[in-house]
Amino acid sequence: MALLTGFLLVLLAGVLQGTFVLPMTLVRGWKWEHTWATFSLLGMLVFNWLVVVALVPNIFAVYAAAPRRDLAILALFGAGWGLGAVLFGLGMEKLGMALGYPIIMGLIASLGAVIPLLVFFPGTLLTGKGMVLLGGTALVIVGIVLCSLAGSKRELSKGLSGSFVGGLVIAIAAGVLSCLPNVGAAFGGSLTRAAETLGVAPGAAGNTVWALLFTLGFVVNFGYCVFLMIRRGTASEYWSGETKRNLGLSAMMAVMWISSFYLYGAGAVRLG
Numbered sequence: 001m002a003l004l005t006g007f008l009l010v011l012l013a014g015v016l017q018g019t020f021v022l023p024m025t026l027v028r029g030w031k032w033e034h035t036w037a038t039f040s041l042l043g044m045l046v047f048n049w050l051v052v053v054a055l056v057p058n059i060f061a062v063y064a065a066a067p068r069r070d071l072a073i074l075a076l077f078g079a080g081w082g083l084g085a086v087l088f089g090l091g092m093e094k095l096g097m098a099l100g101y102p103i104i105m106g107l108i109a110s111l112g113a114v115i116p117l118l119v120f121f122p123g124t125l126l127t128g129k130g131m132v133l134l135g136g137t138a139l140v141i142v143g144i145v146l147c148s149l150a151g152s153k154r155e156l157s158k159g160l161s162g163s164f165v166g167g168l169v170i171a172i173a174a175g176v177l178s179c180l181p182n183v184g185a186a187f188g189g190s191l192t193r194a195a196e197t198l199g200v201a202p203g204a205a206g207n208t209v210w211a212l213l214f215t216l217g218f219v220v221n222f223g224y225c226v227f228l229m230i231r232r233g234t235a236s237e238y239w240s241g242e243t244k245r246n247l248g249l250s251a252m253m254a255v256m257w258i259s260s261f262y263l264y265g266a267g268a269v270r271l272g
Helices: 002-019 022-026 032-055 059-065 068-095 097-120 122-126 128-158 161-178 180-187 189-197 207-232 243-271
Strands: none
Touching: 002 243, 022 243, 032 068, 032 207, 032 243, 059 189, 059 207, 068 097, 068 161, 068 180, 068 189, 068 207, 097 128, 097 161, 122 128, 161 180, 180 207, 189 207, 207 243
16 A cells, blocks of 8 residues: 555656646746746745745754765755756746757656666666666657757747757756756765654655755745846836736746655655
């Protein structure tokens, strides 16, 4: 029963992670930076910490007990992931969801699985499980190449090849940087052990890693959006006639996004 529950939780997490940007397509009267700033504030900071404090009330004691070096590494990964999240949003804006999403998410899924394995368990790559993982990664890369070729032909027919190439570069960079939470989670073993030592349940201990990663990611994402508002002079447009509607859609994005990580964590614990 635990395996079935774990599988369903991971499946639901995948669905939420794969669709959280859909509400963004319904936003009206806002620029990209307005939506992304609101999503970042709610998802990466507000909802993130509400969940973490509820599950790990002594989280700051956990951080105090964890090695400073590991905290610094996780903070660095969080900032790098934050940059990847910014590029994710820009890549989606330039390429569209149909093309940008499979490229970015394909890279996140493949690199996020392979890199921790290479760093911590390189010998596993030569086992049956490792070969299956490498085969799946190769298949994902083939899919990314095919999507890129299809997108290139579409843009060439419109005379927009330069725009597509720029969007593709952004999407690839976003995919590479956005896999850092997976890598960070692999490096967060000392943090989760410190949490468990202080009485945090094993199923909730990993949330201490997410909290740190996403908080640093928020700083980068929100800061960039504010920079764009100032540079483009669009800050006043935030308070348009559609603000309430857009706030609701951004909150929906945030809930779907942050829920996917916590559901995945709960499912992974049950799957082992």
